[in-house]
Amino acid sequence: MKTILEDYIIELVICAVAIILMILNPHKVVLGLTYAVNMYVSLFLVILSVAFISGFISETVPPNTIAKIIGKKSGWKGVLIGAVFGTFMVGPSYVFYTLFRNLIDKGAGINVIATTIGAWAIKVQWIPFAISILGWKFVVIFNSLIFIYAIISGYVVDFFVKRKESRKD
Amino acid sequence: MQNFIIGIIILALTVGLYIIYLRKDKTKLKKAVQRGVKNLIQNSIRIFAIFVIIGILQNFLSKESVGNFLLKFSGIKGIFTGTIVGAIMMGPVATGYPISKYLLENMAPISLVTSFLASWVMIGFISISLEVKNFGKRFTVVRNLFAFISVIIIALIMEVLL
Structure with missing residues (x-):
């Protein structure tokens, strides 16, 4: 019971806040819950796949395989793979966090994972919509700067975080 | 889809x-x-x-209320407020574009609009708990702190370039 409380403390706080808000303004909270259900349903296949790919990687893939492709020693190639993957993926990055954690456990570079999460800020699928609203100049410069940030972010995080510290046991 | x-x-x-x-x-x-x-x-x-x-x-948080709140700020204060509000905002960034347009139409500085949008996509205040659970406190603090600094730098660069 204590472990469950510790593990899901934030979710329980969210639940409590939702209940309080529901008493104050039931209509808005119902709209919020509807949004949550819609989001979950629309991302269900991604959430399902990430859960089982993570399980697969942690049980079957030898550490060397991952380390060779996106390990710290993979150099700029690994960073580039992370940056491109992060740039072109859709959905919120936190849906993929379990997978990233498993990849780190199996030898992926912390720089590669931090770069991937950083590059996730580039929302490729929304670029045409963004250009129609904010103009191409704004969108191109904005996303180029984010791409540069993502790559530097990988090196900065890697510099300050040691491998064993990246995992909360 | x-x-x-x-x-x-x-x-x-x-x-x-x-x-x-x-x-x-x-x-x-x-x-x-x-x-x-x-x-x-x-x-x-x-x-x-x-x-x-x-x-x-x-x-x-309606689009108008967020937009009107941000319009009260400019300069460095604007960049900081934009960054903090952007970090709190979550969900698809498509919702952030109309707010940004509203801000620009009402003569908000480019740096404020950029910091708001950049922070929206780069810093996830609400998903920080998940980041800590998966990657540890140090990773989360360093990554988000660097993202925060980068948002400010990006906002300043955009202000100069546009």
Whole structure:
């Protein structure tokens, strides 16, 4: 019971806040819950796949395989793979966090994972919509700067975080 | 629709991996399935909780109220406020573009609009708990602190260039 409380403390706080808000303004909270259900349903296949790919990687893939492709020693190639993957993926990055954690456990570079999460800020699928609203100049410069940030972010995080510290046991 | 397409592609890849491995080692595969189920339950609870808070926030914070609040600030104060408000805002960034347009139409500085949008996509205040759980405190603090500094730098560069 204590472990469950510790593990899901934030979710329980969210639940409590939702209940309080529901008493104050039931209509808005119902709209919020509807949004949550819609989001979950629309991302269900991604959430399902990430859960089982993570399980697969942690049980079957030898550490060397991952380390060779996106390990710290993979150099700029690994960073580039992370940056491109992060740039072109859709959905919120936190849906993929379990997978990233498993990849780190199996030898992926912390720089590669931090770069991937950083590059996730580039929302490729929304670029045409963004250009129609904010103009191409704004969108191109904005996303180029984010791409540069993502790559530097990988090196900065890697510099300050040691491998064993990246995992909360 | 894009989420569905990506979902189908990743699911096909996952099923493919499991089928290929089926011939190699069934015991390990069984363990992988068990871990997958555990991951699915844990992730679903955590991700759904985040979706609930995003849904509630979106309904309590209207585009106009966020826009009008940000318009009160300019200069360095504007960049900081834009960064903090952007970090709190979650959900698809498509909602952030109309707010940014509203801000620009009302003569808000480019740096404020940029810091708001950049922070929206680069810093996830609500998903920080998930980041800590998966990567540890140090990783989360360093990454988000660097993102915060980068948002300010990007905002200043955009102000100069546009």
